[in-house]
Amino acid sequence: MAEDGTVTLYNNTVVTDAKKIPFSVKSGLAQMLRGGAIVEASTLNQAILAEEAGARCLVISEPNRGGIPRMPDPSIIKEIKRAVSIPVMARSRVGHFVEAQILERVGVEYIDESEVLAIADEDNFINKHNFRCPFICGCRNLGEALRRVREGAAMIRTQGDLLGTGNIAETVKNVRSVMGEIRILNNMDEDEVFAFAKKIAAPYDLVAQTKQMGRLPVVHFAAGGIVTPADAALMMQLGCDGIFVGSEVFENCSDPYKRLRGIVEAVRHYNDPHVLVENSCGLEEEMAGLNVSEERMEPFGEEGA
Template identity: 75%
Template sequence: MADDGAVTLYSGSAITDAKKKPFSIKAGMAQMLRGGAILEVSTVEQAKIAEAAGACSIVVSEQVRRGGIKRMPDLSLVKDIKRAVSIPVMAQVRIGHFVEAQILESIEIDYVDESEVLGFADENNYINKHNFMSPFVCGCKNLGEALRRVREGAAMIRIQGDLYGSGNIVETVKNVRSVMGDVRVLNNMDEDEVFAFSKKLAAPYDLVAQTKQMGRLPVVQFAAGGIVTPADAALMMQLGCDGVFVGSEIFECPDPFKKVRGIVQAVRHYNDPHVLVESSCGLEDAMAGINLSEDRIEQFGQGED
């Protein structure tokens, strides 16, 4: 186990297939992204901007289309982006759609994002991520959900907030505080109370006990949803996250490079007020295009029903 407690080592054959890449290696690959910003992109040009601005990785998604079901991105787009950049590339698959994951793994994708932003392929079952060589990223809203995804083989957890690209960070803050709050409660528990707490969370006891011992989630934890300013990114880091996901709406402004660069710097120097001031200056024009479009307002309203 790493000294900073960001890599989990499992033992036993129950969740480690000798024919596959051990979970500890996949968790270590995810740890390489720690302290960085991951940008969602839908074009090669956006990917190049993200790389030039210092993003640690990019996640490929389809451009927002009105109506219909969002699925795995077009493979030609993924291949074009992989050829255009040198940083790790993620791509999204629908929850439970293991064939989409198999297809992405066959083109040597760096990470697979089993994303709740897309349509569900299976409402009851998530992908068994231990069957894959690629590290998986999964979303959660609370500690129990996070640890269930880790048991399934997720090497990175994305604490998810707003799904509609509204620029509203309130849901993300609530969920991050929920996860961190439960970790603090667990950390102060008597050993005898952990059994009941794991049952309350509906999470595997061994992972709950490991979380208590480490004082944090046993894998890298990023935040996602509504992060559109350097201050938003620094807030997530100061709340205890290891990095942030930034939605593609960040590119809907006159100067996306300046905006992405500011967020990257804020993640790297989240406790340095001088860097945060510098990163936040002169972004009024860069923020001009980041507003709720009519489509997003409609989506957001439907999500509140």
């Protein structure tokens, strides 16, 4: 996985420079987020509230203004970075390596090549080995996850609901798919791994490494529809290393801090029923604005996670 940092740049005038940073360093930086909640924020107030509630990292996004979703305005990123002390992540469109170059130059600690935004390149993902920043990429199954790792992703985000409906069903389905395929792989004879790697269209060496480790070779988070402490604990008990919390937790809510704090505590204490009960009490009013609408529910798209 390009441990020596030797990569082919896009062209001779490329803005970024990998500086021969080994993949192990990038994956180590992603490991620092393990066991925490990464919270999406689109305003300075949301970012400050998320930090106070215990978020491990922030994902900066543009406010929903309609049109084609793109990377956030660099000025918003700079403003939030000056105000908070936790790491900041920003999204680039799938395949849009120039957006990634801009985000790296702005100084974000992590870049999310996100299918939540519009897709810039339908056939090619960013060559993430060309960048100093660790990258996060989405998946719905083990094959997608390992293909993204081969491209240089230091964290995998199993993605569910993309529409902010608060529906966790798609996330549960995809997390169970990844975990189920890993369990199948763990029970395989060594001779069967070659055929399995071909079947899921993943690099054999990464499939073998996954079998040896009994898990993905990088940090594994879940995202989409996680809006209650119970949702967060469910993802953790299914085997994820952490969660992404969408900006919907701030919407239609009289006390977003209480809701977000409950989710953060549920991630930290996902096996403690007493903590889960305490943080789930009194959230009925807080969840009133998150009702699933049939009109907003659409199937997850094809390859592009």
